Amino acid sequence: TSPPAPLLSKERGARDEQRLWLEKLVSLSLVESATTHASQTAEYRVTTILESLLEPLLSEEEWQTTRQQAARKIYQVWWEESEEYREEQGLEIVRLGLLAGEEEIAVNAGHRIAVHWADSSRFLETFQFCEQLLQKFVDYRILGTIARAEQVLGRVEDAVAHYQQALELCPEADFKEKAVTLNNMAGVIAQQGDIPRAITLLEQSLEISERIGDISGKAASLSNMAQVIVQQGDIARAIALWQQSLETYERIGDVDGKAATLGNMARVIAQQGDISRAIALWQQSLEISERIGDVRGKAITLNNMALVIAQQGDIARAITLWQQSLEISERIGDVGCKATTLNNMARVIAQQGDIARAITLWQQDLEIKQRIGDVRGKAATLGNMARVIAQQGDIETAIALLEQSLEISERIGDVGGKAATLSNMAQVIAQQGDISRAIALWQQSLEISERIGDVGGKATTLANMASVAGETGDKARELDLNLQAASALAQIRAYGNLVRVLNNLGVADESNGLVYLAQAIWLTLRIQAPLADTIHIIRALYDAVPQGDELQALLGRTALFFCNCRGEGHLQLEEFQDLSVRMISSVAGAQGVETQEAFDTWLIQQRLNDPEYFLPQLTQRLEEMVGDGWLFDRSQVS
Incomplete structure (x- = not known):
């Protein structure tokens, strides 16, 4: 009425x-x-x-009363009663709240602004803004947010201290914020290499979330724990935790969390060589991001997909995805995502030989990271640039860049980054011929990787050391180091990288090389290794077996099969197809097949037109060649 x-x-x-x-x-x-x-x-x-x-x-008391009234009224109208978030209004609320001494008003609005800035990679602004708030009000939420910015800015000790202070000040009733703080703190501790402590913090966060019934917080803790455990090489446990996280997100309808978890899983599954499954997971993540309007999540997913697609050889498609990611990042102002995309693009473009364009992209990437204060990202970019510059012969500039990268990693306590930089520096110094110094640096890198449980980093360093040992003629050491690298990669199921190491073993070991090449090809039948790697390994085994052997025909036909199934968009596809046909034709010629008609008949007689025949046949021959010499557990391979 x-x-x-x-x-x-x-x-x-x-x-x-x-x-x-x-x-x-x-x-x-x-x-x-x-x-x-x-x-x-x-x-x-x-x-x-x-x-x-x-x-x-007006007296000071009257001024203060006026400020308080203004702060409360504007907070009510612009914040509590408004459905739209406007940054300029929020900043004015914070300004008045600080003047009036209205802690809850200033902190509530300030926390929301600071989190939004941190999510948008505006780390320097987040840090300065939170500092301003903390000078007036020491609040656990602001402490937790400034710690997020400090981690990226390289103020790692301050970040840990502020996380600890946030935990101490967190009210007993705000269990949810405490769980989030423990999660974030674990990330910093893991970066410093203390994986057991990081897992302990994540377990505490998980326990709190379960106790208060915060299902979304539980799912986030499970996902973060999986990421830390991957570093230790326990892939099976990590995947199991991600599956739990996914099931939890699905149960409560948290599609945003589900999309992020799918992306995390996809990266690890791609490392295992199951590229098709990884792409399928990323596609699911993309579909969710588009449905809920999460454009930032979409940009990140496109970036990650593009890197794997580029590694498979489809550079044109990868560049298209990166361009989409860049367009989104620029439109929403996410400079952090833009910088990451530029870095990934530069790496691939450098591999294609366009060094000038790659350096230009890296310079843009560095300018952004310098502006937003992403020192850890800056160190990684400097390392990437240095490797390419060293390959161009400018060793002095490459060493200078690596020394900058190393100084940053040491200053911010990024032990994983330090280990990677030492390994890269050793490789460049080895190019100069100073093998003893290179080995000393590699040993430092190995010691760090072993201490923090970074199995993947350890494997990379061992493989690099093996390569130099081979170049200097120390075949026994080359073999031993490659075997150690293969063991580490098998442990973390990094089958794509394992294929390369097995190939190195096959080339280096004159007495047992066929066994290693056979294992590498066996893996490529089950994982989606890069096409170039696959064709080169097949050719290596083809050349090593007797001319006209049935195995040669199986290898040549399988090479062509891979070209047809996995070669779409690959820049060298025609070259690889031509090589595959020549391998098959050579076997046919050795058996007296001379005309095209006779060749077509021979293919049918040998059943080389039927993959359901020649692929199992090849698998059987490969397994017979390996016998008991497997370097990995075949039952773990999909």
Whole structure:
């Protein structure tokens, strides 16, 4: 029912009186109209002249009362009653809240702004803003947010201290924020290499989430724990944790969390060589991000997909995905995601030989990371640039860049980054011929990787050391180091990298090389290794077996099969197809097949037109060649 007429009349009269007062104040220039054509309602602001005029007339107590009233009213209208988040209004609320000493108002609005900035990679702004708030109010939420920024800015000790302080100040009732803080703190501790402590913090976070029934928090803890455990090489446990996380997100309908978890799983599954499954997971993540309007999540997923697709040889498609990711990042102002995309693009473009363009992209990447204060990302970019510059022969510049990268990693306590930089520096120094110094650096890198349980990093360093040992003629050491690298890669199921190491073993070991090449090809039948790696290994085994052997025909036909199934978009596809056909034709020629008609008949007779025949046949021959010499557990390979 409608209110009584007298009440309506009274309200209308009050509004008319307010309007008349506003018109009078505007005419006196004490209030300025801020109303625009786009405004839904009339907006006004008090001129700054008024403050200086009133200053001698009002006591400090009256000023403070005025500020408090202003802060509370603007908070009510712009924050509590508004459905739209506007950054400029939030900043004004924080300014008034700080002036008025209204802690809850300033912190509530300030925390939301700071989290939004941190999520958008505006780390320097986040740090400075939180510092300003903490000078007035020491709040656990602001402490947790400034720690996020400090981790990226390289102030790792400050980040850990602020996380610890946030935990101590967190109210008993706010279990959810405590669990989030433990999660974030674990990430910093893991970066410093203390994996057991990081897992302990994540277990505490998980326990809190389960106790208070925070299902979303539980799923996040499981996902973060999986990421840390991957570093230790326990892939099976990590995948199991991600599956739990996915099931939890699905149960509560948290599609945003589900999309992020799918992306994390996809990266590890791609490392195992199951590219098709990884792409399928990324596609699911993309579909979710598009459905819920998460454009930032979409940009990140496109970037990750592109890197794997580029490694498979489809450079054109990868560049297209990166361009999409860049367009999104620029549109939403996510400079952090843009910098990561530029770095990945530069790495691939450098591999294609366009060094000048790659360096230009890296310079853009560095400029962004310098601007936002992403020192850890800067160290990684410097390392990537250095490797390419060293390959161009400018060793002096490469060493200088690596020394900058190393200094940053040491300063921020990024032990994993330090180990990687030492390994890269050793490789460049080995190019100069200073093998003893290179080995000393590799040993330092190995010691760090073993201490923090970074099995993948250890394997990379061992493989690099093996390569140099082979170049200097120390075949026994080359074999031993490659075997150690293969063992480490098998442990973490990094089958794509394992294929390369097995190939190195096959080339280096004259007495047992066929066994290693056979294992490498056996893996390529089950994982989606890069096409170039696959064809080169097949050719190596083809050349090593007797001319005209049935195995040669199986190898040549399998090479062509891979070209047709996995070669779409590959820059060398025609070259690899031609090589495959020549391998098959050579076997046919050795058996007296000379005409095209006879060749077509021979293919049918040998059943080389039927993959359901020649692929199992090849598998059987490979397994017979390996016998008991397997370097990995075949039962773990999909």
